[in-house]
Each structure stands twice: as C-alpha cells, then as structure tokens.
Amino acid sequence: MTRVEQRRRTETRILTAARQLFGEQGFDRTTIRAIATRAGSDPGLVMRYFGSKEKLFAQAAAIPADGPIEGSPEQIAEQLIAALTEKLADEPTAALAALRAMFTHPEAAEEVRAAMAAQQQQVAAQLSGDDALVRSGVIGALTLGLVISRHLVRLDGLDASPAELMAVAGPLIEELTTGSTEPGHN
Amino acid sequence: MTRVEQRRRTETRILTAARQLFGEQGFDRTTIRAIATRAGSDPGLVMRYFGSKEKLFAQAAAIPADGPIEGSPEQIAEQLIAALTEKLADEPTAALAALRAMFTHPEAAEEVRAAMAAQQQQVAAQLSGDDALVRSGVIGALTLGLVISRHLVRLDGLDASPAELMAVAGPLIEELTTGSTEPGHN
DNA sequence: TCATTCGGTCTACATGTGTTGACTGAAAGG
DNA sequence: CCTTTCAGTCAACACATGTAGACCGAATGA
Numbered sequence: 001m002t003r004v005e006q007r008r009r010t011e012t013r014i015l016t017a018a019r020q021l022f023g024e025q026g027f028d029r030t031t032i033r034a035i036a037t038r039a040g041s042d043p044g045l046v047m048r049y050f051g052s053k054e055k056l057f058a059q060a061a062a063i064p065a066d067g068p069i070e071g072s073p074e075q076i077a078e079q080l081i082a083a084l085t086e087k088l089a090d091e092p093t094a095a096l097a098a099l100r101a102m103f104t105h106p107e108a109a110e111e112v113r114a115a116m117a118a119q120q121q122q123v124a125a126q127l128s129g130d131d132a133l134v135r136s137g138v139i140g141a142l143t144l145g146l147v148i149s150r151h152l153v154r155l156d157g158l159d160a161s162p163a164e165l166m167a168v169a170g171p172l173i174e175e176l177t178t179g180s181t182e183p184g185h186n
Numbered sequence: 187m188t189r190v191e192q193r194r195r196t197e198t199r200i201l202t203a204a205r206q207l208f209g210e211q212g213f214d215r216t217t218i219r220a221i222a223t224r225a226g227s228d229p230g231l232v233m234r235y236f237g238s239k240e241k242l243f244a245q246a247a248a249i250p251a252d253g254p255i256e257g258s259p260e261q262i263a264e265q266l267i268a269a270l271t272e273k274l275a276d277e278p279t280a281a282l283a284a285l286r287a288m289f290t291h292p293e294a295a296e297e298v299r300a301a302m303a304a305q306q307q308q309v310a311a312q313l314s315g316d317d318a319l320v321r322s323g324v325i326g327a328l329t330l331g332l333v334i335s336r337h338l339v340r341l342d343g344l345d346a347s348p349a350e351l352m353a354v355a356g357p358l359i360e361e362l363t364t365g366s367t368e369p370g371h372n
Numbered sequence: 373t374c375a376t377t378c379g380g381t382c383t384a385c386a387t388g389t390g391t392t393g394a395c396t397g398a399a400a401g402g
Numbered sequence: 403c404c405t406t407t408c409a410g411t412c413a414a415c416a417c418a419t420g421t422a423g424a425c426c427g428a429a430t431g432a
Contacts, residue, residue, distance in 0.1 A: 145331020157323025
C-alpha cells in the first residue's frame with residue numbers, strides 16, 4: 001500500500017473517531033488517547049497529524065454551511081422547513097460535536113452562533129414588520145430547540161418521524177415568516 | 187460572631203460561587219480551587235463541607251420544580267406562557283448551571299430531561315388529538331430553544347424584552363395547545 | 373480557667389491529561 | 403543496493419486537578 005494513501009486513511013479514521021467522541025462526550029471529556037484508541041492508532045500520531053487537540057476539534061466540529069435562503073416569505077418558509085427537516089433526520093454527526101461542545105467550549109459557541117446568525121440575517125432581511133429580527137430569532141431558537149431536544153436530550157415525544165414533527169412545527173414556521181404583527185408597538 | 191452562623195455564611199458563599207461558575211463554564215471546566223477562590227475560601231473547606239465536587243454540583247444545579255399545570259387548553263396555554271416569561275427574565279442563575287452542564291454531565295442531563303418530561307406529561311394529558319405528545323414535546327423544545335438562545339448563545343434578536351419575545355412566541359404556544367390537528371393520520 | 377470542638381489554612385499525594393521526543397521498520401527513489 | 407523519508411510506536415515530562423490529612427487559633431462549655 002502506498003504511503004500517501006495509508007496516511008490519508010489514517011487521518012480519516014482519526015477524524016471520524018474524533019467527530020464521534022466529541023459528539024458523544026463533548027470537548028473536555030474526550031481525550032486524545034480515547035480518540036487514538038477508537039481510531040486504532042496512537043496519541044502521538046494524532047498530535048503529529050493535527051497539531052493539537054484544539055486544532056483537531058476545529059476540523060472535526062466544523063459546521064457545514066446551510067444553503068442561501070431567499071425569496072418571498074412563503075418561499076422562505078418553504079426553505080426553512082426543508083432545512084429543518086434535514087436537521088431532524090437521523091445521525092447528523094457532523095454538527096453534533098459543535099452542538100454539544102457549544103456550552104463549554106468558547107470557540108464552538110462562536111461557531112454555532114455564527115452559523116445561526118448568518119441564517120437569521122438572511123431571513124430577517126426578507127420579513128416585514130419592525131420585529132423581523134425577533135421573529136427570525138425565534139425561528140432559530142425553535143430550530144435549535146428541536147434539534148437539541150431530539151438528538152441530545154432525546155425528549156419523549158421528539159422521537160417521532162421527521163414528517164410527524166414537521167406536521168406540528170411546520171405551521172409555526174409559516175406563521176413566524178408570513179404572519180406579521182403590524183408595525184408599531186403595542 | 188457565633189460559629190454556626192459563620193459556618194452557614196461560608197457554606198452559602200461557596201454554594202453561590204459554585205452556582206455562578208458551574209453556570210458560566212460548565213462542570214468540567216469549573217475547579218474546586220476556582221470555587222474556593224471566588225468564595226474567598228479554601229479548597230479543603232469546600233471538600234469538607236460538601237464531600238465531593240459531584241455532591242456540590244448536585245446541590246448547586248438542582249432545578250426548582252415548576253408549579254403544576256392543569257385545566258383547559260386555554261388555561262394550559264396561559265400557564266405555559268407565564269412560566270416561559272419567567273424563564274426569559276434576566277439572571278436565572280438557578281437552572282443555568284444544570285442547563286450548561288446538561289450536555290457533558292450525565293446526571294445533569296437526567297435532571298433536565300426529568301424536569302422537561304414532567305411538564306410535558308402534564309401538558310399532553312390535557313391535549314386532544316393523537317399527536318398530543320408530539321405537540322407537548324414541541325412546546326418543550328421551543329421553551330428550551332428560547333432559553334438557551336437567549337441566555338447561553340446570546341443570539342442576536344433574542345435580547346429583546348421578555349414582553350417583546352412573548353408577543354412573538356405566545357401565539358405559537360396557543361396554537362400548539364388549542365389548535366389541534368384533527369384525530370387520524372394524514 | 374482549662375480542655376475541647378471546629379472553622380479555616382496549608383501542604384502533599386495520586387491520577388489523568390496534552391504534548392514531546394527518541395526510536396523502529398518499511399516504502400521511496402536515486 | 404543504499405540512503406533518505408516517513409508512518410507508526412513507546413516512554414517520559416510538565417502540569418492541573420480532586421482529594422486527604424496535619425496543623426493552627428478562636429469560640430464553646432464545663
């Protein structure tokens with residue numbers, strides 16, 4: 001087996017193991033030794049290939065960017081619902097690591113905040129009413145709450161199929177995007 | 187100063203410092219030494235008074251139980267909205283520790299899950315429709331998402347006043363409790 | 373007043389962690 | 403074929419942490 005190929009395989013195994021463990025236990029409770037063991041490798045090698053635990057985490061917990069969101073409020077709602085349905089699908093190991101580490105690891109917190117803020121700005125720009133930012137924020141909060149409740153907390157009713165969940169949550173998002181409170185305070 | 191009084195004061199200072207630090211940094215990143223320092227005390231004393239870091243955390247991160255929730259769907263909605271408004275108020279240091287530790291500390295996770303499940307069961311029991319459990323679960327998820335987004339993530343639009351937030355989120359809860367999807371699947 | 377309790381402080385230990393560096397053997401390439 | 407490179411392994415170090423125990427001085431109570 002050629003050397004570059006071998007190296008690539010090992011790096012992949014380490015990265016996969018890191019993603020799993022960071023996602024299962026968070027940053028602090030995950031040790032380099034545990035990652036190496038699960039990857040069938042060695043702590044020293046992990047360090048040599050990724051530099052430090054921090055750098056390894058940065059690579060493992062990168063959040064894949066959502067596609068752009070634009071159009072009329074109805075189209076916005078449609079895209080948000082599609083995106084959320086995807087996030088509720090099973091085994092989203094990619095963002096799980098960042099999500100779990102978010103509360104104890106400052107960099108992960110920034111990662112998540114940035115990802116959420118980006119989507120929120122896009123949505124708010126298309127909504128009318130002076131509470132557009134609040135409404136888009138609530139959309140983000142609802143999304144975050146659903147993902148966390150399902151995948152991290154494993155809350156009782158949230159283990160239903162994505163379709164069933166969206167049958168309940170979908171109308172909420174539509175209401176948040178299209179149903180505008182009239183301008184002017186109460 | 188009498189001895190019992192002195193002891194009570196010191197214990198209180200330690201418990202307060204513990205709540206703050208656990209809430210700010212989570213369980214793993216909070217050290218006994220840091221707690222002792224913030225409390226103007228000593229690590230050994232913390233151990234002697236609380237037994238272990240685990241026991242101290244258990245006392246510091248106990249979640250105050252919500253009052254019972256019951257009545258017609260309209261009354262349910264009203265009570266849920268009142269409870270959420272309270273949770274969105276500023277400085278909820280009590281549950282913050284448990285909330286932040288939830289994702290890395292198994293016991294804290296159980297604590298939060300139990301608290302949420304309890305409320306969820308009460309709500310679901312009063313709702314009609316065969317998706318009652320899902321709807322009450324989504325209520326819990328929305329609540330969790332809002333609290334986390336506001337206090338932990340500090341998401342952009344969520345720094346509005348509780349009143350403004352509830353003007354947006356309130357109708358969602360009403361819809362989830364009163365607006366029932368008709369029995370029978372789609 | 374004198375012995376005792378106990379809040380408080382200090383030091384030390386065992387352990388687990390990230391990280392480093394030396395070493396080994398096989399692939400690479402002239 | 404011989405030298406160089408490099409993936410992989412092993413042992414060790416420096417450090418932080420939870421925890422235990424010795425010690426000191428003031429409040430307590432007989």
